[in-house]
Amino acid sequence: MNAAAPAPRMKLLLATILVLNFIEFLQTGMMSFGASAIQGQVNASPEEYSIVTAAYAAVAIAVIANMRWFIERLGWRKFIHGSIVIYIAGAVICALSETFPQFLLGRLVMALGGGAFMTSARMLVNVIPPTPARMKGILAFVTGLTIANAAGAWTVAELFEADWFAGIFIVLITLALLAALLAAFGAPDEPLPESEHSASHFGPLLAVAAGSFLLLFAFQRALYDFYSSLPYLLVLGAAGLAAVLWFVRHQHDSERPLLMLKRLVQKRYLAALGVFTLAYVVLGANNVMLPSLMQRAMGFSWHSAGMVQSIGLTSAFFIFIVKIRILKVSPAPQKFYAASFAFLAISGWLLSGLTTEASLWRNVLPAIAFFGMFVVVVQATTAIHGFAELAHDEVAFMHGQQVKNMLVQFGSALGIVGATLLQQWRTAEHLSVLNQRFATGDPELGHLLEQLTGAFSASQGAQAGAVALGQLAQLLNQQAALLSQLEYFHMLALMSAVMAVVMYFQRTITLFKPA
CATH class of the missing domain: 1.20.1250 (Growth Hormone; Chain: A;)
Incomplete structure (x- = not known):
């Protein structure tokens, strides 16, 4: 499975490693930095967007757990190509999505295809023989990580400045096609003999995916409904933890596991x-x-x-x-x-x-x-x-x-x-305190409102008070957001x-x- 790549293919193999890892960290950076704009594009609340994040992670966890099973039967090249086809399909759904359910579906399909990109990139390094040449593979891996991590924010900012939401996924599709082309000539393609195959574990895979999602979902809801829904959240969290622990126990005790945890x-x-x-x-x-x-x-x-x-x-x-x-x-x-x-x-x-x-x-x-x-x-x-x-x-x-x-x-x-x-949560808490100060006649805020009203009176006339009040509300929101950031x-x-x-x-x- 880790036979050395012939010398003429080495540069293509290194490029494959770099691009696969680049895709992983670029999409992570874009999805995080562009979260608020993406939410507006697909009409999702912050809470719903965090569900997308949790669901993507849960599917990716299952895909990573099962990747060796596929590689044993398909070889690296077919596995990478199959993953990229699925990933591109999910990216197309996301690019065309206008609602939260459509976007969620697209991200789930992207996770099915691309959840193992980083793991694949790291394990392709081991295709290189254990010589000083392997350091080139490590450098390719780290280069993809560092450059993509830096490029994500700038890329998504430029795309939204141009009002091109679909451009996020066009960029990812283009990179995925490049990775497929590089892998066609640089990745090895020899499956393992059937005697060395691990067994399929469909039930445990569902368990670890569902368990991971339930744990993340329970944590998410705890910040909203800790006091009102504590028993419900404890049940969800316990069920998620039990599913993950069952997966671990099953793999530990299995004679042909997906993951040899004993080692x-x-x-x-x-x-x-x-x-x-x-x-x-x-x-x-x-x-x-x-x-x-x-x-x-x-x-x-x-x-x-x-x-x-x-x-x-x-x-x-x-x-x-x-x-x-x-x-x-x-x-x-x-x-x-x-x-x-x-x-x-x-x-x-x-x-x-x-x-x-x-x-x-x-x-x-x-x-x-x-x-x-x-x-x-x-x-x-x-x-x-x-x-x-x-x-x-x-x-x-x-x-x-x-x-x-x-x-x-x-x-x-x-x-x-x-x-x-x-x-x-913290922004809402700070805003509540600031609004209470304003409502109870805080002299400093009252003085600021008078100043703003005077500044707008020449241009707004009778509407100056309302415009000043709106400006003050914006300032209070900004101050509350800043206070929550400083706390973190x-x-x-x-x-x-x-x-x-x-x-x-x-x-x-x-x-x-x-x-």
């Missing part, structure tokens, strides 16, 4: 899963919070916010090059873990002190750059050290990647859902600073020990 019970690997999941929860949450901060709370345009976020996230590529150079002379992971969480703490601290008068370029751009550095340093360090005990077992390594990316999908969706609903980034800075200190002084963590 993955390694302390180093299990610790890596926790770090990866945490990193992707933060990535998902920040992908929601950053555009909201720049657009809704600070009042900047789509174009400006997208450009600043994309430029800031290019720091990930450059810090990865620096990390590779340091790694050659000092491979110990402790300093990288401490530095990554220090980067995140600095990012959160810079953003937690913003005001509505802050500059995107002077105040926000450096914070986003530090966030980009956190993402790539923590992921690269964990990928190198977390899989060290599985490196010489091809099957265990692939299954480890599958399980890791299943948790990545769950963690990213959890971050997006949590941030979306946390933001909505204060919390992020504190958590990250604690993690940086723990990582620096803790010498007993499994990931710090030599393999």
Whole structure:
């Protein structure tokens, strides 16, 4: 299954790895940064959009769990081509969608086809023999990740500036067709002998997909209906957890499992899963919070916010090059873990002190750059050290990647859902306080209303009061949104600073020990 690719096909294989991973992170960036505009396009509320995120993650988790089963029977090339056909079909549905149900259907079909793109890209690296040449595959993988993560915000901002919603999916379809062309000449195409095939597990796959969705849905509803629907939410959460645990138990006990979990019970690997999941929860949450901060709370345009976020996230590529150079002379992971969480703490601290008068370029751009550095340093360090005990077992390594990316999908969706609903909740709370101050005759707000009325009286005449009141309401909404953002980034800075200190002084963590 992992036979070496002939030398003439190596560049095409590397390009396939890069493009598949590029698609995964570009679509994630576009769906997160463009969330509010997409909601308006398909008439979806933030709550409904978070359901799309949860449903996509649940389907992707099942697809990742089952991908080796398909590759064993089809080979890499046919598997990639089949996935791309389904992915394009889903993208077409999304491009033509005008309602929430249509968009949800399209995203589910896209998940069926593209849910395993990142896992496929990573495992294609192992097609390259375990020589220094394999580093080229790692570089292709990371290049696709870092560039796409940076490009997502700018791309979707430009498309919505041009009022071209379907353009999001036209871009993804074009890239998918490119990946199919590259895979036709660069990916291996040898299925495994029937004696090495794993068994089909349709029931367990449904269980892990349904369980993942129920867990995310229960979390989503808890932020809306915690007090009024607590028993209902507990039942949903318990049912989801039971379904996932049954899948784990079934795979652990099966003689021909989809995922050989027994081989993955390694302390180093299990610790890596926790770090990866945490990193992707933060990535998902920040992908929601950053555009909201720049657009809704600070009042900047789509174009400006997208450009600043994309430029800031290019720091990930450059810090990865620096990390590779340091790694050659000092491979110990402790300093990288401490530095990554220090980067995140600095990012959160810079953003937690913003005001509505802050500059995107002077105040926000450096914070986003530090966030980009956190993402790539923590992921690269964990990928190198977390899989060290599985490196010489091809099957265990692939299954480890599958399980890791299943948790990545769950963690990213959890971050997006949590941030979306946390933001909505805290903004409403702050707005309620501000409105109460206005209703009870707060002299500062009353004075501001008088000033606005006077400013509009010359141009609006008798309507000056109503226009001033509308302007004040807009200012109060902006202030409430900003306060909710600052709360989140204060919390992020504190958590990250604690993690940086723990990582620096803790010498007993499994990931710090030599393999």
